[in-house]
Amino acid sequence: MSINWFQSIRAAWILLLCLISAHSHAQLNIEIFGGGASRIPVAIVPFADENKLQQSITRVIGDDLQRTGLFRLIDPAGLSPHAPVEVVYADWVNRGANALVIGRVTAVSGDQVEIQFRLMDVAKKSQLTGLAITVPTSQLRAAAHRIADVIYEALTGDVGVFSTRIAYVLKRGNKYALQVADADGYNAQSIIEYTEPIISPAWSPDGKHLAYVSFENKKPIVYVQTLATRERRAVASFKGSNSAPSWSPDGKRLAVVLTGQGGSQIFLVNADGSGLQRLSRSSGIDTEPSFSPDGRYILFTSDRGGSPQVYRMAVGSSESGNAERLTFEGSYNVSPDYSQDGKSFTFIHRNNGQFNVAVQDIGSRQVQILTNSKFDESPSFAPNGKMILYATEINGHGILSAVSRDGQTRQHLTVQTGDIREPAWGPLPTWK
């Protein structure tokens, strides 16, 4: 493959290296409910010689594809082609596969392995795409995610998000850990651990920093922490409470909620903590800001109309007096998060004492409730807009769950012990 490819993949490995740590105890398990009616049937043949590796590449690929709810895996039992010349297409037509994934693993030198894969179109009897990646054996999962992205993109036309990361808070006993994990929940690593609460993690647009709220000093303070160096600084520690950070799309500023000037109001502050500027001005509660992808608007929760509802204001105007109310169904609509195309947002809607994930189209104002659980919180769009990550509760324990944008597929990501909450889906890696 080309030099450019190696350069980009090398950048990716460096990015992912910090995920490999001694803290990867919080392994997540995935359960899938329901699913779309028209899934793409895909057969994945275990790669030649992958059984010599500690990690099955094709299992990770299969799990990734299945979690989206868009694919149905066809059992290749009995057939094991690894190269195009070995494929008998009639066999795969008979099994109902539209696409076929084949490949091989070759030891290169030391602990480096080369993974070659091809995606075959069964109907056209031709190769759709293919890739060769050389990685150290410690990076086999990341390589598998990269391959799953390529397959997903070739078969759906959308950007794959299997190489992205998620952040969340894990509470275990009286300890709170801010963790970062791969999008499938593996390689979890604690960024910071405290005996006091942490809430509201927010990814910087470049994926290099996390903003969050820590209560370690007896009140909420907003910090920004750099993942690679673990350096951090308080960007909002003003008198009163400081919370609800949201990054501007250019990564230069944060919207935060401060109370020092009365009430809970939205302010802008530079990422280094300078240049404080008041944005909202109401006598009620204005909180949970979420920047639009073009940086022009902020969605937020306000009770100015008597109950908490989602509003939108222009960032340019200094006053939010003419903010537009967006939600009208029910008496409790909170925690808005913009989709990546800026055309819709996800939020929490309360109905009959249940708190559920919903999506509203901004243009048509059409609302769709996506879940039927009891206590959903903190919905966060995947960077391709196809899935929403959220926190929910099962048997009194907080777990992470994800639901497809159309509500057709849901999955639980669970840890063995502890409460997991406040998820935030990270951006696409910089090499994508």
Next chain:
Amino acid sequence: MRKLLGISLIVLLSACASQTTQPEVDDLTAGSGAGAGLGGSDLGGAGSGRPGYFSQLNDPNSILSQRSVYYDYDSYSVKGEYRELVLSHARFLRDNASASIILQGNTDDRGSREYNLALGQRRADSVKNMMTLAGARDAQIESVSLGEEKPRAMGQGESVWSQNRRTDILYRGE
């Protein structure tokens, strides 16, 4: 490439192991470790320079030893039964200009964490307003919120939730 990866790994892992520095926090008593209890009344070391008024504050026969105001569901107004408690602390602050407090508002755990943080702030602010109207100085009082993050009682149901809907009064230096 492999060599480069190895070096990166070492650099990153050593970075991962390094201690994060405690940040500067404006307007709060210094010297509090990460393990200090938020819900407790310990706001820093009780050093030798401790003002004499603390004996009055901690006298179990004094109303000043009572430090919590409780609320109805979805409400932030100070109920009549807590009026004398709040006003007593306000008069104490008025008469002891060097004393200062932090008011921590709390909520039960239903709903959005950030929205609950704002609701808890409103509870703390309502106590602060009452105190400043009664003669305490604005600079003596910092009102903050802990939202639903530091419940006094764990579990579900009104008997639990009612204990968590409250504002705590903490004296600095105590």
